[in-house]
Every structure is written in structure tokens, then in C-alpha cells.
Amino acid sequence: MPQAIGREEVARMLRAAAREVIEQRAELSRLDSFGGDGDHGTTMARAMESVLAALDAAPAAGIKDLLQQAGSAIMGCDGGATGPLFGSFFLALAEGAAGETLDAAALAGACEAGLAGVKKNTRARLGDKTLIDALEPAVSALRAAASAGLEVLSALEHAAGAAAEGARASALLRARFGRAKNLGERSVGHEDPGALSVALIFRGLLLGGRSDG
Amino acid sequence: MPQAIGREEVARMLRAAAREVIEQRAELSRLDSFGGDGDHGTTMARAMESVLAALDAAPAAGIKDLLQQAGSAIMGCDGGATGPLFGSFFLALAEGAAGETLDAAALAGACEAGLAGVKKNTRARLGDKTLIDALEPAVSALRAAASAGLEVLSALEHAAGAAAEGARASALLRARFGRAKNLGERSVGHEDPGALSVALIFRGLLLGGRSDG
Amino acid sequence: MKKFLNDPANLVSELLEGFALAHADKVRLTGSRLVARARVKPADRVALVTLGGSGHEPALSGYVGEGMLDVSVPGEIFAAPGPPRVLEALRLANRPAGVLLVVLNHEGDVLSSNVALELARKEGLKVRSVLTREDISAGTRADPSDRRGLVGCLLVYKMAGAAAEQGRSLEECLAVAEGVERDMATLAVALSPATHPATGQPISALAEDEMVIGMGQHGEAGGGSRRVLSADETADVMVEALVQDLDLTSGEEALALVNGVGATTLMEQYIVLRRVRRNLEERGIKLARSLAGSFLTVQEMGGFQLCLCRMNRERLALWDAPCHTPALSIR
Amino acid sequence: MKKFLNDPANLVSELLEGFALAHADKVRLTGSRLVARARVKPADRVALVTLGGSGHEPALSGYVGEGMLDVSVPGEIFAAPGPPRVLEALRLANRPAGVLLVVLNHEGDVLSSNVALELARKEGLKVRSVLTREDISAGTRADPSDRRGLVGCLLVYKMAGAAAEQGRSLEECLAVAEGVERDMATLAVALSPATHPATGQPISALAEDEMVIGMGQHGEAGGGSRRVLSADETADVMVEALVQDLDLTSGEEALALVNGVGATTLMEQYIVLRRVRRNLEERGIKLARSLAGSFLTVQEMGGFQLCLCRMNRERLALWDAPCHTPALSIR
Ligand SMILES: Nc1ncnc2c1ncn2[C@@H]1O[C@H](COP(=O)(O)OP(=O)(O)O)[C@@H](O)[C@H]1O
Ligand SMILES: Nc1ncnc2c1ncn2[C@@H]1O[C@H](COP(=O)(O)OP(=O)(O)O)[C@@H](O)[C@H]1O
Ligand SMILES: [Mg+2]
Ligand SMILES: [Mg+2]
Ligand SMILES: [Mg+2]
Numbered sequence A, B: 001m002p003q004a005i006g007r008e009e010v011a012r013m014l015r016a017a018a019r020e021v022i023e024q025r026a027e028l029s030r031l032d033s034f035g036g037d038g039d040h041g042t043t044m045a046r047a048m049e050s051v052l053a054a055l056d057a058a059p060a061a062g063i064k065d066l067l068q069q070a071g072s073a074i075m076g077c078d079g080g081a082t083g084p085l086f087g088s089f090f091l092a093l094a095e096g097a098a099g100e101t102l103d104a105a106a107l108a109g110a111c112e113a114g115l116a117g118v119k120k121n122t123r124a125r126l127g128d129k130t131l132i133d134a135l136e137p138a139v140s141a142l143r144a145a146a147s148a149g150l151e152v153l154s155a156l157e158h159a160a161g162a163a164a165e166g167a168r169a170s171a172l173l174r175a176r177f178g179r180a181k182n183l184g185e186r187s188v189g190h191e192d193p194g195a196l197s198v199a200l201i202f203r204g205l206l207l208g209g210r211s212d213g
Numbered sequence C, D: 001m002k003k004f005l006n007d008p009a010n011l012v013s014e015l016l017e018g019f020a021l022a023h024a025d026k027v028r029l030t031g032s033r034l035v036a037r038a039r040v041k042p043a044d045r046v047a048l049v050t051l052g053g054s055g056h057e058p059a060l061s062g063y064v065g066e067g068m069l070d071v072s073v074p075g076e077i078f079a080a081p082g083p084p085r086v087l088e089a090l091r092l093a094n095r096p097a098g099v100l101l102v103v104l105n106h107e108g109d110v111l112s113s114n115v116a117l118e119l120a121r122k123e124g125l126k127v128r129s130v131l132t133r134e135d136i137s138a139g140t141r142a143d144p145s146d147r148r149g150l151v152g153c154l155l156v157y158k159m160a161g162a163a164a165e166q167g168r169s170l171e172e173c174l175a176v177a178e179g180v181e182r183d184m185a186t187l188a189v190a191l192s193p194a195t196h197p198a199t200g201q202p203i204s205a206l207a208e209d210e211m212v213i214g215m216g217q218h219g220e221a222g223g224g225s226r227r228v229l230s231a232d233e234t235a236d237v238m239v240e241a242l243v244q245d246l247d248l249t250s251g252e253e254a255l256a257l258v259n260g261v262g263a264t265t266l267m268e269q270y271i272v273l274r275r276v277r278r279n280l281e282e283r284g285i286k287l288a289r290s291l292a293g294s295f296l297t298v299q300e301m302g303g304f305q306l307c308l309c310r311m312n313r314e315r316l317a318l319w320d321a322p323c324h325t326p327a328l329s330i331r
């Protein structure tokens, strides 16, 4: 297991994350049809296709550039509520990712910056049934694992698990942001699609990091 | 059995004819929905309601007036293809109905005038799957019965039977007039709603003539 | 049936009340539920009158107003008005310059108009009439009486209406109307049926994978049913048939009108229109003018009508002349 | 799903191509799929810009044109455009008189606008923005951020657009917009769901005897479902709630806008509008202006939005000022 990931790994991780999301587009739209407008999968797939296209188009110099490309691509597509939130996550992640490689602590730091970037754009907080309910647990788990001295991919495994758990648990919450909020109590019972997207992205990052290219 | 019918009988007969049609409005619309626009029952019911209203409104002096009232009422409502055809039938019937009473021959003569009135307004002929396919057999049967010396209500019974038979047989025909004509071969298999209306009217006239008021 | 309705018996009077309210600056109700312009056109201009069943909103009354119709006679739902009201409209519109009655080829409309025209002439009214029958679903060699009147009436209202507004004579307006009528063709396609608002019953049935090219004005069947095609494929099939019928050839100019008949979105109509242009351009035919919108509907039916009309300099000028009606504005 | 479509990936670009074609006299496509006026407004007049997802045709681009908007930024189906295109539109519209950005309160639109506005201000563009959030389905005392932006945006485009056309300053146009926004309220009712044209899946479900008052802009649920009511009953329930929210009282004047969201016919809309007037009149409220039509749709959803706005002399004059856009003409 590597202690740190480099440019190549990050590129692979981003592509794998995009593929995970694109594969689940139908399920993401289905979840959005309960309280929203039934398009989260379409929108996320469009965003992730544009990430793949951006990575193909211009070879990035380093990790920061790569993440910047991904963030701009998401920000630049017609992404509804999702685009600016995921876009700002990756852009802030890029800001937080200095250096040639990322070890567990550096990745945790970058992800904390990413989470802060999202929070600058929304008043939604933990428990409001949004993507925050997967993202914040993932980032916390990543930091805890890094502090415990785990290497980067093992730390990421903890993060991915926490994101998946957060997405699952979001089913129990009542929506207070996003279109589903108008449903009130009736929003309880289905996972939040945005939270599932976060879980898929972390799962993809992990798979991409583990694969051999 | 009376040899002739007077003003009272004709009024009763018209009301009974109206009631027969109104009762079958759903079936008439249903038949029209196969090849037409699904409204023949609605339209005929509206026409017949306006006949009843006209009869209620102004007491007619004689048979001619009564039939004239009925014809004008039908002509005056928004009757699609039906209104001008049935309207002209009753208006021409009125023209042909001279005198205080009608015996079988006089009724046959009046109905022949009525049929001619309809034919002035359409190029449809026997076999074209329109109301003509019930009306013409009815009028012929009436004339034959009158020539054979039957009294007026017995003659009308023959007419009503011929109309019913004509309506039934219209199911076998291919529409060449009215909206259903665009269906071509596929119009075969269902009775023509207009022909059924004619049968219902004749049936009503007969029932009204037979009832005691 | 899921519709916002009250007692079906009052359907037409209620909808006309709302119509007149929404367009009070342009139209008014008068006499026996006739729709007339809010401001009467000078008597030295020919007046245009039309008639037809209701349930096709905004048609036909939506085209009463400056530059198009003077009076319309709305009938009951899907049922032509009776002759007396048509006669009343002709009397209302009557003027020294004369009246042009535009009739769509449907049995009821034709029967009512014929009776009314005969009575009007006996009264000495100066009336001419034109019959629109541009539906090609019965085939190119079909008896003209089998060609129904579809959304093309709109083009006749617009161009003959412009001619009338300019002060052309009754004969000249009639010539414009007849010319447009001869040079236009329409085909309708349906994806899903309408329900009759008074009976609540569906008119015609269509399977989930089925569409009908050649559907009539009221959801009554016609043409053949076939597997659902894409927007582009549908447009191509329809353009081909219409171009054949009109014998439009390279170098000519045409107007295209995509008319949504109810549940078909404007989004789809725009997508179709775009393909119509591409198809025509490949044939060397210039799309000189185009419209998309729900101009003549059949309740909530899914589908559209495509109407093409051969254009020339005179017609382009008549088309571009200003009009201000509830359902069409050009300036 | 039965719709006339091609590859869903090209939906928006295809529909915009047809839209620009059908309204070539009024609008043009420019830059990254921005919709701008065919003839640019003088630079000494404030420009109006708006943004929003596609799939709601004719909204929002249908209101680009003389007297209303200058530029619109159409997003993907039901998805707000990203910040870069919004910024591009602000740059395109930028002028000495300034730019007013009208944003409907939906998370995506708000997020994109906030990012774009921040960048625009850093670039020194003179931009102000107004947020429309007039949906009252969350209740009168709801957090304003819970009030969605529905068809009322149209009134802001119209009246602020007229103020801009007259040469009023950016602050004055903003004041008009904010005043209208404060004094309008909308409620939506749904009878049948929409399908998402890209996924082909229905959004929300409604039983045959069920309607939802409080439905959102995209078919996303809200409000409570209830037994289907007649047109008059539905109108009465909605007017009551809107009048309460706006605190409209006897002697005041209002504008009513009935917006069909797709499969609901104009016939039904007129019937509803008629009842709205009667109800308001019984309360002593004068219906000064009224509209019915499919101005902002949700694909083929069945239902309508009812918007009421308090009017006064200034607003009536702004409302009556001429406009000529693809989807609304007043002269
Ligand atoms: N204000 C918000 N704050 C945080 N997350 C949000 C917010 N609004 C929406 N989301 C997230 O976005 C998801 C919906 O995204 P999507 O369907 O793509 O956008 P839209 O609502 O514009 O159609 C929700 O499930 C939720 O997780
Ligand atoms: N040209 C015609 N000649 C004779 N009968 C006709 C003609 N057109 C229609 N009909 C009759 O009218 C009936 C349909 O009437 P109706 O549904 O009331 O009128 P519409 O077709 O205007 O909806 C047909 O079944 C047919 O019998
Ligand atoms: Mg969504
Ligand atoms: Mg019929
Ligand atoms: Mg009919």
C-alpha cells in the first residue's frame, strides 16, 4: 500500500468516480423523482461526462490542476443545484491540494477544504437530507483515519464507508433543502439522491486508487 | 286502432321520440367514437332537449306547426352534421303534412318529403353508412304498408322495424360520408350512430302513438 | 377524465366568458354567443367570418381581431353551430364591401354554412365563401370532398384577412383565400387520444408503441397506425408526403406551421420544426416563414399537424402584414 | 413515454434551434446557447437577464424581446445553467445603464446566480438581482426561502422590462421588480404527472381521483393531495388562499394569470379564469387585467398555476406598455 498518491492515481480515481456515478444514473434519477424533479442522475451523469471529457482534453500538470479541471468542468455544465455544489467541492479540494503527492493527512485536509467550499454555497447542514449528510461523515472519517496513522487508501476506505452509511441513513431524514423540502414529512423514507452521489464518488475514488490503471 | 293521428298524438309522438334518443345518448356517443368524434349522443340529446323545450314553450296550432317547431329547434341548436340533417327532415316533414290529421298515406307522403329534404343536403345515398341507411328503408316500408291499406300506427310499426333493421345492417357497411369515412375499410363492424338515431326516433314515434297520453 | 370542468351543459358558455375576459381588449361576445372584434373594422373593408365546433381552443375565435377575422361562430364541443347562428353572424358582419365566409371541410360546418348562405343570399347579403380542405391523409388523388379542413384555415384567415384590411374587393379577397387554400397541405399525427369533455370518454385508442399519421381534427381515426417514430423520422415522413402533394420543387419558398394539438409540448414542436427546415433545405426549398405553437387543438390529444404552404411575394407581404388577435400577433 | 424526440443528449440544442427559427424576427442564439434579442436595446436602457432550466417552453426564453427580457440563459432540461454561462450572459448584457438579473427561487438557479454575480461584480459589471419566490404552498408564514419561484416571474419581466424600456435607472427598475415580487402570490394545482423527457420516467404519481394543490414547478410534489374538485371549487380554494396571503381587500385592484402547465386545455383555463373573476368581484376586488395561457409549462403535466398580483396605477401603466416577445404580445 502506498503512503501517498500521485498525479496518475488521482486521474485514475477521478475517472473511476465518474464511471460509478454514470452507471447509477437511473437509480439517482429514480430517487430524485420521489421529492424532486427526477433528474439527478441525468444531471450527475452530464457533469461526470464533462469531467471525463476535460481529463481527456488537456493533460494536467499536477494533482491541483487535475482537480481544478474536474471542478471547472462540473461548474461549467448546466448542473441545476448539483453543479455548483459538486463543482465548488472539487474546486476547493484543488485549492487545498498542494504538492506532488497526497498522503492521508493531506487528502483529509484537502477534503476538509472541499467541504468548506460546499458549505459556503449552501445553508444546508448535517441532518437536512442533502449531499452534506454523506459528505461530512466521509470527511470526518478520513480525518480520523489519517490521525490514526492509516495510509491514504485505507483512510479513503473509511471515508467511502462513512459516505455510504450517510447516504443510507439519509432515508430517515426529513428534507429541509432542495426541491424535496416542500414535501415535508413525506420526504422521509427514501435516500437523498445527492447523498448517494457523494457515496458513489467516494466509492469510485477508492476503486480507482486500488486499481492498477 | 285509429285510421289517422291528430295534433295531440303527434305531440305525444315527438316527445316520446325525443325521450328514446335522450335515453340512448351514451350508446350513440360510444358508436360515434369508433370512427367519428364521440359526440353523436351528446349532440342528439341536445337537439332533442331543444325539441322538448320548444314543444313546452309554445302550444302549436296544428300538426304542421308542431313538426315545424321540432325542425326549427333542431336546426337552431349547435348540431354538427346531425342538426341540419335531422332539422331538414322535420322541416320538410312539416311542409309535407297538410291537414288536421294524418292517415297512413298522408304520413308516408310527409315522410317522403322529409327524406327528400335530407337528400337535398347531402350526397350520401343508401349504402354509404349514414342515417340514410335507416331513414330510407323506414320511409319505403311506411309507403308500402300504407299502400297495402294498413292503418297509420301499424304502418308506422313497419317503418320502425325497417329503421331498426337498417341501423343494424349499417354495421356491415363501409362509411363513405361523415367523419368515419376517413377510416375506410376499418369503419366496417359498428352500427352507424346516425342510423341508430333514426331507428330510435321511429321507435319513439310508434311508442308515443300507441300510448294513451 | 381529469379536467377542470363544471356542469358539462355550460362548458361552452363558461369558456367563452373566460375567453372574452382574457382578451377584452380584442374581442367581445355579442348576440347568440358570437365572437366579434372589440373595435369594428370600417365598412369599406371586406369582413371575414368563420364557424366551427368548440373544444379546439384557441381556435377558431382566437383569430378574431385586427388583421384576421371579424366574427366567429363557435359551436358546441366538436359540433358545428346551427345555420341560424351562422346567418346571424353573416348579418352582423354584412357591409357594402361584402363578407367572406371561411368554412372548414367537415360535414356539419358545410351543411350549416350551405343553409345559412342560401338564406343570406335570399336576404340580399353580399357573401362569398371558401372551403378549406387541405388534409392530405386520404391520399393525393382523393376526392377533394374527402380532404378535411385542418389548421390551414389559419393561413387563409391571415392572408385573406390582410387583403381585406388593405381594402381589396370581395372578389380579390376570395381569390387570395382560394389561392392559399389550393397551395397548402396538412397532415396530422397522433400519439395519444383526446377525451370528450362532455362525455368523459376517450375518442379513439392508441397503444403505447403506436402512432397514427393521418389523424383527423377531433381524434377521429384516419390514416394508418404504425410504430412510434422519432421526431426527425416523423417530420421526414410528413414533409415527404406534403411536398409530393403540393409538388413543391427546388427554388420555391414555403411557410411551415407546426400545430401542437394538445399535450405535445412546444419543446417537441420546436424540435420537429427544426427538422422540417433541414429537410426542406435539402430539397432546395426555402423555408421563408415558420410557426410553432398550439393554434388549433383537440383537447389534450398528443400529436401535431404539419401544414406547408407555397409562398410568393404577394403572400409573404400578406403574411407579414400586422395582426393582433388573441392567438396570433404579427407586427 | 410518448414524445416526439431524437437523442435525449441533443434535446436542448435541438429545441433552441427550432425556437430561434420560429421567432427569428424577435430572438437570436448567441455565445454558449444564450438567447438574446434580435435587435439590441439602446445601451442607455437597463437590460434584463434571466436564467432557468429548459423543458418549460415557452418559458423562459419566450419572454426575450421588446418590452421584456434582453437575454436568457436556458439550462438543460429542469436543470439550471452553470455559473459560467450566467456570467457570460451578464457580460453580454452589460452596459452603462446596468443589468437586472431576475432569478426564480430554485436551489440550482440561486446557486449559479450567486456564483456568477460574485464574479461579475469582481469584474466591475453593474449588476443587481431580484429573487422571485411567490409560491405560497409552504404556507403564509413560511420561511421566504421556502417559497418557490413559479409563473410570477413573467409579471416581473413585464413590468420591470417596461420600466427599463422607458429609461428608468437600475435602482428604479429593481424597485419595480421588488414591488411586484412582494405583491404577487402563486399557487399550483396538478391533476396528472409529467414525464422527464430525458429519462422517460414519470415525475410524481397521482391517482385517478386525486389532485394536488401546491405542486411545484417540475412536477415535484408539495402541498397535500385531495379528491379532484370541479373547476369552480378549485378556483375558489386557490383564490381564497392567494387573497389571504396577499391580504387583498375590497376596493383593491388585481391582475390574475392562469398558467396552464401542459395538458390542461385553454378551454379549462378560460373556465377557471371566469370563476376567478366572479370570486374576486364578490370580495369587492376588481380584476383589472387577466391572462390565460400556457406561459410556463412542466412538460405534459395536467394542472395550472394561478397567480394574483396587486395592481396600482403605476403597475397598470407598466403592464399596458407594449411588448413583443415570442410568447407574449401587448400593444
Ligand atoms: N440547497 C442545497 N444544499 C445542499 N444540497 C442540495 C441543495 N439543494 C439540492 N441539494 C442536493 O442536490 C440534490 C438534487 O440535485 P439535482 O436533482 O441534480 O438538482 P435539482 O434539484 O436542480 O434538480 C439533492 O438530493 C440534494 O442532495
Ligand atoms: N354527409 C352526411 N350525410 C348523411 N349523414 C351524415 C353525413 N355526415 C354525417 N352524417 C350522419 O351523422 C352522424 C354523425 O353525427 P354527429 O356525430 O352528431 O356529427 P359530427 O360528425 O358533426 O360530430 C353519422 O353517424 C351519420 O349518420
Ligand atoms: Mg433534481
Ligand atoms: Mg360526431
Ligand atoms: Mg361532432
Ligand SMILES: [Mg+2]
Pocket (backbone or CB within 6 Å): A037, A039, A080, A081, D053, D077, D078, D079, D080
Ligand atoms: Mg432539476
